[in-house]
Amino acid sequence: MAEGLRERKKRQTRQYISDVATGLFLERGFEAVTVAEIAAAADVSVNTVYNYFPAKEDLFFDRSAGVTDRLARWIRGRDAGESAARAVLRELRGEVEAVSPRVGLMEGYDRFMRVIHAAPALRSRLWSLQQEIHDNVAAALREETGAGAEDPLPDLIAGQVCWVHEAVFVTIGREMVAGRKPAEVSREVLALLDDIEDLLSEKVLNYAVRGAL
Amino acid sequence: MAEGLRERKKRQTRQYISDVATGLFLERGFEAVTVAEIAAAADVSVNTVYNYFPAKEDLFFDRSAGVTDRLARWIRGRDAGESAARAVLRELRGEVEAVSPRVGLMEGYDRFMRVIHAAPALRSRLWSLQQEIHDNVAAALREETGAGAEDPLPDLIAGQVCWVHEAVFVTIGREMVAGRKPAEVSREVLALLDDIEDLLSEKVLNYAVRGAL
């Protein structure tokens, strides 16, 4: 039951437009493709495109929904006795070890990164996604620790955790663009994660331990 | 010898346009002011504005030249026996303690921040400035330590150092916008710097010690 034909059609249309757009972007780059072209290729009007997507960049990042709260989710789901930072490290290691496409370890990810790299608008959108991730992590830490609004620690720890995340993603992006194989990069990033953990202080590594007062 | 009248006039024109623009931005916000208005107010053509500034945002951030390599300069100028991170902490403490306008501790800085906050294009430019800072720091660390291109440490440490810098600036911005007095914020940020230092690992605090092998 539930959603009527209307809802379904909307979802389909939206998905279709996004797919068509992404295809064009991967083929010719972000800036070389005009919204009018996308509309034409998707057989809708330009206005319809803007009905679904607030900005051109959203056509590209549509599939990355759910990424912005992944870190926060990992933290909220940390094991008993585990800190926020260690949970994130563990989950990251898991994804990297599994050569998961969720962290960009997949054939063809380099095309994606190259498009982003060449378009300032897309890079800028990426930064804003990271800002969102940071805010979500800080909010999660605040809730999990019950810290007050004037306590600077949740924000600081969030910064550290996001630094871990960023370092991993920047490296994966760079190596993939350099043409390396996912399995190779996986091994390398696993080593990087050890370096990263080494650079975290005990304070960070033991913040928000589940079960601790 | 030296620069002719032509050079001087160019400099003046550029400065004048930037000043006029900044005035309008502070008065009415970034997006509410059109480039055509700026041109009219500065009594030049729109094309002339674009001759001097590649984009509208550059009109706003023109005065912040030299900020992008400040961290790197601090690092290169660290004392004998001092690490990169400690040099940055020391310099930051100095600026904050001196209630220096260079770190935003000045009357009226809140207007500046508010304009930035309200304009996505400006925020995005800020991120790109931080990216530059990061790259400069990483480059400085690489040179100072003689680390190879495949060594991930300079990048990681640069991330940590920039995290320090960012945390300080975000806090100053937030508190200034909240209407606090520079002297108050100074005291508070000094305390924050202690918290920050506490969160840095020994590895980070002892990276690139001048004089060490």
Add this chain to the structure above:
DNA sequence: CTGAAAACTTGGGGTGATCGCAAAATTGCA
């Protein structure tokens, strides 16, 4: 099954940033 309300799409008409070009005004210097 039917007609009106609700939701979606479209066309048309802007605004504003930004670029390229070629003419026109300025300035440096012989």
Add this chain to the structure above:
DNA sequence: TGCAATTTTGCGATCACCCCAAGTTTTCAG
């Protein structure tokens, strides 16, 4: 003073994005 280099400007165009009013389609009550 007059030519050559440099700037400034006007004009036209592209493209993202917005707003509104006029279709169209879907929903749903009756």
